[in-house]
Amino acid sequence: MPTINAATGPIQTADLGRTLMHEHVFTVETEMAEYAPELAWNGTREDRILEAIRKLTDLKALGIDTFVDMNVLGLGRSIPDIVAVAEKVDMNIVLATGVYPQHGLPGPIAMRTPGKTPTGKLDDVLADLFIRDIRDGIAGTSVKAALIKGYTDKPLVTPVIDRCLRAVAFAHRETGVPINTHTDPNAGAGLEQLRVFAEEGVDLTRVVIGHSGDTLDLDYLRRIMDQGATIASDRFGLYFRDMPVMQQRVEVIATLVNQGYGDRIVLGHDTHCYADYDFPGGVISRETVPDWVHTHLVEQVLPALRAQGLAEEQIDQMLIGTPRRIFEMQGSY
């Protein structure tokens, strides 16, 4: 029976069940948490941990079994905070490694230029860190990552992003864990990621292109899936400013399922139990994005998909079958 690592230890892929493929328990900037914890936690860490336990317990009661936490270096990740929650909930919390270089790479990584080993392999401290997180544990803990995150936003593949994507590809091929990405689909970032991954010999059926639900461009989405990759409509509830709303996202999925792409789509919200930027009166908050909660998919999106004519087995494919298939493609190559 294939297994993968979760926050509290290995789990069987048969037990993944209904899986949200891109979520966050906490997004709390670590330096702020040390410098001004009352701002970072909008109160106390202990209260936010109890709140997260309550929220994930409610989510499990709604039928969600697995929560893929896509927090990585640069995005405000603390393994002890996640473990404190994971130990108290009956939910598989699966963790990622990777880097979120929105503002560049941290100095100790940026100042070490990648090279090649004598045998021609990538020699990059960034890839070494990803591999360490997967094989030994993240940040000195025994908690192991089960997938790798890639990142490409509007400036597309700058030299820094190119380095990151090639490190992701290398660590993926060394360890065999899947890739799941952050993209700006409206800038075409997913196709750029696939180009770099293909150059690095990645089997694109082992790649999930994230945030793909943020575009209504069916041709772009089909071009990703026609190369074997999976798209994630993983921002349900984030209907911020001019971003597509639920009905538009649901119609895109229904169209693609009816065109035969139903086995290459996964779902999620990309929301958090608590994020340091989300507080009453904040720009992105419960007032501005009221549906951006982990219960939105089960309570509102699935009924909307059924209203579009999707059958239960088509919904199960996106929530259960495809996530399991992605995590079961294992082994280095």
Ligand SMILES: [Zn+2]
């Ligand atoms: Zn995210």
